[in-house]
Amino acid sequence: MMKKALFMCMLAAFVMVIAACGSNNKNNDKSPENAGNGVETTGSASSQEVVIKASSWKFDKQEYTIKKGEPVKLTLESVSGVHGIEVSDLDVKLGSGDSKVITINDAGEYEFHCNIQCGTGHKKMVAKLVVE
Numbered sequence: 001m002m003k004k005a006l007f008m009c010m011l012a013a014f015v016m017v018i019a020a021c022g023s024n025n026k027n028n029d030k031s032p033e034n035a036g037n038g039v040e041t042t043g044s045a046s047s048q049e050v051v052i053k054a055s056s057w058k059f060d061k062q063e064y065t066i067k068k069g070e071p072v073k074l075t076l077e078s079v080s081g082v083h084g085i086e087v088s089d090l091d092v093k094l095g096s097g098d099s100k101v102i103t104i105n106d107a108g109e110y111e112f113h114c115n116i117q118c119g120t121g122h123k124k125m126v127a128k129l130v131v132e
């Protein structure tokens with residue numbers, strides 16, 4: 001009997017964590033579409049595609065290389081947990097499962113990080129876009 005109660009308690013805690021992540025996600029949707037320099041957001045077709053896979057608590061790569069001046073479709077997939085990304089220098093934000101076509105005209109390295117408080121490893125969730 002005690003074991004079952006403990007299990008229910010853990011389950012409830014887990015559900016609350018998921019719910020908290022979900023509401024954070026909605027807040028991110030209010031962000032402006034695009035206000036950065038050297039980056040354009042378009043709905044048109046892209047010649048490149050980058051899928052960023054987020055899990056708890058890392059991205060599948062440290063660097064994602066794309067070509068400058070060419071549209072790239074950025075997609076964020078959450079493999080485990082619920083994560084978002086924010087490229088600070090470009091004001092580009094993606095929620096879990098979102099895609100966005102952007103064009104970056106300036107070569108360089110653009111760091112991004114998870115922008116959802118997803119748990120203990122949240123601060124480790126950093127990677128970068130390498131534009132060349």
Ligand SMILES: [Cu+2]
Nearest residue numbers: 114116118122
């Ligand atoms: Cu996070």
